[in-house]
Amino acid sequence: MSRILLFNKPFNVLSQFTDNEGRETLADYISQPGFYAAGRLDYDSEGLLILTDEGAVQNRLADPKFKLEKTYWVQVDGNITEDALARLRQGVTLKDGPTRPAKASRMTEPDIWPRNPPIRQRANQPTSWIELKISEGRNRQVRRMTAAVGFPTLRLVRAAIGQWTLDDLSPGESRIAEIHLPVRTAPSSQRRGRRQPPMKPRRQDR
Structure with missing residues (x-):
């Protein structure tokens, strides 16, 4: 079980923690250390942004295979x-x-x-x-x-x-939620010790 942070991003706030132009960023609202955005939301858009403190969760949320x-x-x-x-x-x-x-x-x-x-x-x-x-x-x-x-x-x-919604979050507010990642098991042939041919890397949709 992993944790994520659900944040209601206000209008004209960057979906990052630093900015060289003096604009508001996530650092003005998020105090929990180690979290970073899993995805993005445009500066002039509002609403739900998910943050995580685990790389595996970020990769899973961004993986186009899951098509959230x-x-x-x-x-x-x-x-x-x-x-x-x-x-x-x-x-x-x-x-x-x-x-x-x-x-x-x-x-x-x-x-x-x-x-x-x-x-x-x-x-x-x-x-x-x-x-x-x-x-x-x-x-x-x-x-x-x-x-x-x-x-x-x-x-x-x-x-x-996906399953996560703004609910009653006001702009600038956040809350912790939980995410259950499916466990990846090795193919049966690998569990019996067989060598598998190398897999070709999959193209990532953007």
């Missing part, structure tokens, strides 16, 4: 259409290739903290909220996906990573 689904609450510019949602569900083509199909649905505005500073909203222009679930981690992927279907992202909150 990430849930985002996204406020977009405009009243999103069913056609745009259908395109997100099918997968959209970005500059770095097509995305996997996403789970996308309209949602009511979530009961969460106000953003500071608030979003820049045009007068007489509606906004809407969607819940988007993806199992990829490309750079600024959610923002690029909503822009590709004609509805730019105004606010982005990550609500869950």
